[in-house]
Amino acid sequence: MASNQEKREVGEVYPEDLLSLFSRGRIVLWMAAAVVIHVVVIGVTSVGYIRDQWIDPEGAKIRKETAEKAVAAEKAAARAATKSAVTNTSAVSAAANAVSGTVTGAVPAKVKKGTHEAAGDEAATLESRRETTVVKRITEAAPTNEIPKDPDLGISLEDTNPR
Numbered sequence: 001m002a003s004n005q006e007k008r009e010v011g012e013v014y015p016e017d018l019l020s021l022f023s024r025g026r027i028v029l030w031m032a033a034a035v036v037i038h039v040v041v042i043g044v045t046s047v048g049y050i051r052d053q054w055i056d057p058e059g060a061k062i063r064k065e066t067a068e069k070a071v072a073a074e075k076a077a078a079r080a081a082t083k084s085a086v087t088n089t090s091a092v093s094a095a096a097n098a099v100s101g102t103v104t105g106a107v108p109a110k111v112k113k114g115t116h117e118a119a120g121d122e123a124a125t126l127e128s129r130r131e132t133t134v135v136k137r138i139t140e141a142a143p144t145n146e147i148p149k150d151p152d153l154g155i156s157l158e159d160t161n162p163r
Contacts, residue, residue, distance in 0.1 A: 052060035129135055 052063075
């Protein structure tokens with residue numbers, strides 16, 4: 001008779017039979033486990049906030065000031081590195097001009113003296129480098145006898161798929 005009950009049609013199953021699995025108490029166990037897991041995760045990720053707000057607010061201020069000083073020191077070091085890079089770039093370009101025999105005095109006075117503005121002032125940097133030999137060589141247009149009449153576009157689809 002048990003085999004007949006197992007072979008019942010879907011239409012003969014009552015909702016109480018379907019919900020009997022959840023009424024045995026396992027759902028309460030898993031809900032409690034989920035709540036505990038959420039509390040642990042939220043607690044672990046909130047340790048820094050709890051420490052800074054409730055346990056040690058004075059220490060949080062000191063840590064914040066120390067971090068701000070470290071960031072300021074890094075910015076100052078970056079500015080100094082950029083400033084030295086600008087002066088090194090001018091020295092290298094002057095040496096390259098001397099080697100190539102095209103000393104034009106193209107390095108601006110600002111860069112020669114090393115009194116370049118702040119590192120964030122990109123417009124001034126670009127303006128100061130406009131007249132250098134390298135920039136002129138990169139940005140000048142090609143002579144008309146060097147420009148091809150029909151540019152080579154590479155290999156075409158017909159070349160790759162012969163019939």
